[in-house]
Amino acid sequence: MIDAVGNPQSVLVLGGTSEIGLAVVEAFASDRPLRVVLAARRSDRLDAAQARLEKLGCAVETVEFDAAAPETHTEVVRAAFAGGDIDVALVAFGLLGDNEVAWTDVDAAVQLAQVNYTAAVSVGVALGKRMTEQGHGSIVALSSVAGERARRSNFVYGSTKAGMDAFYSGLTEALRPAGVHVTVVRPGFVHTRMTEGLSPAPLSTTPEAVAAIVVDAVRNRRELVWAPGPLRYVMSALRHVPRPLFRRLPV
Amino acid sequence: MPNTSLWGWGRTAPTLANVVPVRSAADLTAALAAAGPRGVIARGLGRSYGDPAQNAGGTVLDMTGLNRIHSVDADSGRVVVDAGVSLDTLMRAALPFGLWLPVLPGTRQVTIGGAIGADIHGKAHHVVGSFGNHVESLELVTADGRAHTLTPADDLFWATVGGMGLTGVVVRATLVLHHVETAYFTVDTEQIGSLDELMAAQSVDDDKYAETVSWFDAVSTGARFGRGLLMRANHATLDELPPKLRRDPLRFDAPQLLTVPDVFPPGLLNKLTGRLFSELWYRKSPTRHGAIQNITQFLHPLDILGEWNRGYGPRGFLQYQFVVPLERGDVVRGVLERMHAHGQVSALNVLKRFGEGNRAPLSFPRPGWTLCVDIPVNDGLGALCDELDQLVLDAGGRHYLAKESRTTPEAIRRGYPRLDEWRKVRDAADPTGVFTSDMSRRLELTH
Numbered sequence: 001m002i003d004a005v006g007n008p009q010s011v012l013v014l015g016g017t018s019e020i021g022l023a024v025v026e027a028f029a030s031d032r033p034l035r036v037v038l039a040a041r042r043s044d045r046l047d048a049a050q051a052r053l054e055k056l057g058c059a060v061e062t063v064e065f066d067a068a069a070p071e072t073h074t075e076v077v078r079a080a081f082a083g084g085d086i087d088v089a090l091v092a093f094g095l096l097g098d099n100e101v102a103w104t105d106v107d108a109a110v111q112l113a114q115v116n117y118t119a120a121v122s123v124g125v126a127l128g129k130r131m132t133e134q135g136h137g138s139i140v141a142l143s144s145v146a147g148e149r150a151r152r153s154n155f156v157y158g159s160t161k162a163g164m165d166a167f168y169s170g171l172t173e174a175l176r177p178a179g180v181h182v183t184v185v186r187p188g189f190v191h192t193r194m195t196e197g198l199s200p201a202p203l204s205t206t207p208e209a210v211a212a213i214v215v216d217a218v219r220n221r222r223e224l225v226w227a228p229g230p231l232r233y234v235m236s237a238l239r240h241v242p243r244p245l246f247r248r249l250p251v
Numbered sequence: 252m253p254n255t256s257l258w259g260w261g262r263t264a265p266t267l268a269n270v271v272p273v274r275s276a277a278d279l280t281a282a283l284a285a286a287g288p289r290g291v292i293a294r295g296l297g298r299s300y301g302d303p304a305q306n307a308g309g310t311v312l313d314m315t316g317l318n319r320i321h322s323v324d325a326d327s328g329r330v331v332v333d334a335g336v337s338l339d340t341l342m343r344a345a346l347p348f349g350l351w352l353p354v355l356p357g358t359r360q361v362t363i364g365g366a367i368g369a370d371i372h373g374k375a376h377h378v379v380g381s382f383g384n385h386v387e388s389l390e391l392v393t394a395d396g397r398a399h400t401l402t403p404a405d406d407l408f409w410a411t412v413g414g415m416g417l418t419g420v421v422v423r424a425t426l427v428l429h430h431v432e433t434a435y436f437t438v439d440t441e442q443i444g445s446l447d448e449l450m451a452a453q454s455v456d457d458d459k460y461a462e463t464v465s466w467f468d469a470v471s472t473g474a475r476f477g478r479g480l481l482m483r484a485n486h487a488t489l490d491e492l493p494p495k496l497r498r499d500p501l502r503f504d505a506p507q508l509l510t511v512p513d514v515f516p517p518g519l520l521n522k523l524t525g526r527l528f529s530e531l532w533y534r535k536s537p538t539r540h541g542a543i544q545n546i547t548q549f550l551h552p553l554d555i556l557g558e559w560n561r562g563y564g565p566r567g568f569l570q571y572q573f574v575v576p577l578e579r580g581d582v583v584r585g586v587l588e589r590m591h592a593h594g595q596v597s598a599l600n601v602l603k604r605f606g607e608g609n610r611a612p613l614s615f616p617r618p619g620w621t622l623c624v625d626i627p628v629n630d631g632l633g634a635l636c637d638e639l640d641q642l643v644l645d646a647g648g649r650h651y652l653a654k655e656s657r658t659t660p661e662a663i664r665r666g667y668p669r670l671d672e673w674r675k676v677r678d679a680a681d682p683t684g685v686f687t688s689d690m691s692r693r694l695e696l697t698h
Contacts, residue, residue, distance in 0.1 A: 001693035004263035004301060004569050004656035005633035009693065031633060032659065085307075085692065135289070135308030136266040136689075179256055179267035179307070219630075220566070 001087065002138065006219030007032050008087035012080050014065060014123050015093025016040030017049050019192040020142060023211035024090055025053060033057035037080045039065035040093075067093045067119040068111070077126035085134050088218055089127050091120055091141045091168075095157075096194045102156035109156055116160030121167050128171060132178040138218050139175075139182045141168035145226065148186065148235045151251060172223050183217045185210070186235075187227040201251065203231055257311060260560050261300040261656055262567035263628060266307035266689055270294075273335075274316040279420060280396045283685065286310055290687035293420045295362030296337060299369065300570050301656025302689035303415045309687065312420060314364050320344050321423070328428040329387065334364030334421045339505075342546075346501045350428040351486070353379040355550055357601075359505075364421040369653035370413035370614040374462040374484075374550065377606035379429075381616050383412030384609050390423040394685035398422070403610075410676040413614040415652055417686045417697055418677050433500035436462070436484035436549045437491055439540045442533065446477025446587070450580055450620070453481060453604050461485045462549070468529040469587050469600045469624065477587065479602075480536050484549055492543060504545035525596040532598075563627045569656050571636060572623035574605060575648035580620050582646045586639055590624070593635040597624035612669035612676075615651045623654065633657060652690070660695035674698075 002008045008028060013021040016038025025036055036058045040046045050060045061083060065076045080086065094116045102108045120141065131137035146154050147161030165184055172182035187210050189201035210227040217225045226232040241249065258265040271282045273293075283291060289309030296315065297304060305311065317335035324330070325348040332341060339359035342352055354366070355373045365371075367389060372381040379385070388402045391411055399419075401408035411418045439460075443449045449465055457463050460483035467479030489500055496502075560568070575582045583602065590597065601623045608617040626632060640662050643649070649666025650658055664670055677697065678684075684697055691697045 001266075001302065001307070001689050002264055003633075003693060004261060004567065005628055005636065007633055007657065031637070133289075133308055135268060135306075179265060216630075 001085070001136065002218075008034065008138070008218070010035040010037070010085060010087050012037040012039065012086045012089040014039045014076075014080075014089065014091050015067070016062065016065070017043065017045040018090075018092035018142075019207040020187070020190060020210050020214075021090045021092030022049055022052070023207035024092075024140070024214045025058070026056065027208070027211040027215045028088075029053065029056045029058050033059075035083070036060045037063060037083065037086065039063040039076055039080055041066055067115045070114070070118055070122040073119065073122040074126045077123060077130055081130050081134075086130070086137060088138045088140065089131070090214075091123060091127075091139065093119065094142065094161075094194075097157055099154050099156055112156055112160055116157070117163040117167075120164040124167060124171055128175055128178075128180065131180040132175065135179055137180050138221075139168070139171070139180065140214055140218065141165075141182065141184050143168065143184050143186050145186050145188045145231055145235050149239050149246075152247065169224070181218075181221045181223075183214070183222055184224045185214055185217065185227060186225070186231070188231045190227075203228055203234065255311070257294070257297070257305045258567075259301045259304065259656065260298050261569050261628075262560060262563070263569060263656055264302055264305075264689070266302070266305050268306045268309055268311040270311050270313050272313045272316050273420075276392075276398070276422065279312070279392055279422065282310060282312055283392070283394065283396050283420075286685055290685050292686060292688040293334075293364060293368075293416045295335065295365035296360050298358055298361050298365065298653075300654045302693065303369075303652060303691075304365075305689040306687060307689055307692075314362060314420070317422060323348055323350065325350065328430060329425060330428060331423065331425050332363050333423055334362060334367075336363050337361060338363070338366065343503050345428055346434055346503050349430055349432065349501060351431040351434075352426075353385055353429045354382045358551060363424055363426075364416075367412055367421050367424060368414060368416045370609070370611055370616075371653065372605070372616050374464040374603065376616055377457050377463065377604055378461055380607065380609055381614060383409070383611055383614065385426050385428075386412065387425040387427055389421055389425070391419045392422055393419040394681040394683065406676045407680055409609075409611040410613075410673050410680070412609070412611040413652075414611075414673065414677065415613070415690060415696070416688065417691055418680050419686065431486045431501075432489045433487045433492055433496075434502060434504060434546060435487040435492060435496060435500070436544050437487045438482060438484040438542045438544045438549055440536045440538060440542065441481045442478075442536065442538045443481055444475075444478050446479065446584060449477065449479045449481060449602070450583070453602075457483070457604055459483075463603065465602045466532065467600050467602060468533055469590065469597050470525040470529045472591070477584070478533060480533065482536070482549070484544070487543055496543065505547045505551065525598045528598045563625075566628040568625055568627040569632070569636075570623055570625050570654040571639060572621060572651040572654040573639075573643040573648050574615065574617055574619045574621040574651070575643060575646045576617075576619045577604070579646040579648070582642050582648065583620055583622050585642050586622060586624075589635060589638055589642070590626075593631055595626050595629075595632065595635055597626050599623075599625045612673035613652065613667055615649065615653075617649075619648070621651075623651075655690070655694075658694070660693075663694050663696070670696075
């Protein structure tokens with residue numbers, strides 16, 4: 001149960017090795033140890049994540065999860081809830097891909113679409129069902145500002161995030177009557193493995209800073225947040241820039 | 252399917268449940284038989300601050316429809332009432348017979364079932380103990396649908412008293428009320444300049460009064476830190492009443508002036524308004540002895556405002572109430588100092604000296620000091636309360652479950668060393684764990 005001041009007791013991370021996902025768990029766990037379920041493919045990184053959280057006093061379970069296999073997702077979510085209620089579920093998996101490959105190679109494009117969009121939808125459906133049954137809970141979907149207006153340099157990834165963002169924004173409304181809260185998070189450029197080697201965009205941020213925003217959003221039941229916050233106004237302006245000008249912008 | 256969003260009086264952590272109205276024994280049996288995997292809990296008037304009368308994804312029984320007063324015996328003081336009857340209703344019915352409910356908490360909007368489940372206490376605790384002490388017998392329907400008549404000779408009786416509804420559903424109780432000549436109090440109020448003097452004064456001659464409580468100012472700093480009011484009263488006898496009141500001495504004099512609308516912005520209670528409130532509250536009651544006051548004036552000043560909990564704004568608020576042993580009165584000051592250090596404001600601070608506790612393993616009162624503070628929910632509150640928990644638990648104290656909304660299972664285990672004894676009796680009465688609530692899940696009261 002999430003208590004009166006917003007402390008959850010259990011957190012599920014789908015994409016259990018995600019740096020932002022783990023930073024969110026650590027931010028919650030810095031106040032109180034949690035029961036954590038990490039859903040990811042088996043790897044050394046997953047073992048390391050488990051060890052790191054156990055050091056903080058968390059009880060950690062892992063569940064095998066392959067985002068590219070949507071037919072398994074209902075079962076993955078069922079297994080994640082087997083140990084008891086999940087108070088907060090983070091949808092934190094995704095691929096950035098190489099845009100120039102992705103828009104010219106069918107397999108690469110479809111892989112991005114499946115992992116970032118199809119899988120996000122299939123786990124979203126399963127999470128919505130379980131949380132409706134338990135009568136409470138919070139779902140956090142890590143979207144991206146890249147989905148707000150597709151840019152030439154990053155539009156395949158951007159299109160997948162636009163889709164998942166729209167799905168979770170709708171899910172927010174669909175689950176409201178069930179007492180389940182959904183938060184869509186739109187980070188900008190975050191310094192992680194995913195963006196290693198890329199030159200950072202303006203207003204770049206860190207997983208820890210995104211985590212602080214997510215924790216605040218869950219505690220205050222916010223439905224849509226940007227990380228960092230001022231990106232909200234930047235993106236709001238960028239959405240209305242005419243195309244001839246937009247394509248010349250260094251974004 | 253779950254269809255109703257429920258929360259406690261603090262309006263903090265709503266969850267969805269399937270609410271089933273219970274108006275008869277048949278309704279109850281049917282609801283228990285239909286219980287799903289997420290279980291059942293009974294709910295009265297929702298005055299617990301946290302989540303004991305919520306059951307996310309499960310069934311919540313609305314007991315307020317089971318509301319008959321079956322009998323009132325003016326001579327013996329015995330009343331037989333359904334669990335959904337409120338203390339307010341019972342008082343109005345019993346007063347004309349010269350009968351008085353010995354245990355009245357800060358509000359009368361509490362059901363008999365809730366009063367037993369939380370083993371509530373009032374300003375008379377040092378003399379009369381808590382609610383369970385005045386229950387002669389109770390009828391409990393357990394998970395198998397069977398009704399049991401329990402008396403203080405039964406372990407299950409004491410597991411139900413203070414058991415937060417987790418042993419079964421109380422449907423009826425026989426209470427023993429006290430006799431009074433009037434519905435009024437003779438009140439002695441003292442303005443006292445500091446917290447230490449306030450506690451010292453309360454320790455001297457409490458036993459001369461039927462009801463005692465103190466309020467103090469936790470907002471003002473420096474010389475006025477902890478200044479307060481000590482309010483102590485006895486039931487007024489007929490001769491003590493002025494002639495005008497003597498004509499109708501048992502009149503139930505408890506007006507409700509207005510209902511607070513649901514439009515308050517967050518942050519309305521801040522240092523400025525808190526200080527203003529504290530100043531007014533302190534000034535309104537100069538030292539005075541022998542004043543005649545009615546029920547609302549002395550016992551329930553907040554009942555004048557309906558739905559006053561809305562005044563704390565959309566994030567809700569919590570009441571932090573604990574008891575520490577008498578010799579650890581220093582914790583009261585420690586708690587206030589921590590609150591100051593964190594910049595948290597509480598305008599309503601109620602301090603009382605408890606008398607003896609009873610046999611119930613989860614009953615809250617024990618000999619000691621109990622302090623209750625109201626704090627609106629804000630970002631630093633969780634961290635402050637975690638610190639306060641350490642102070643309280645290290646001093647051998649504990650939390651009041653009817654107010655609790657954010658502590659840990661570990662804190663309850665430490666505060667209630669007889670928790671396992673209670674669980675054993677509970678588990679025998681409900682082996683499959685039908686009775687469950689958001690609180691029991693959050694604090695791991697049941698398995």
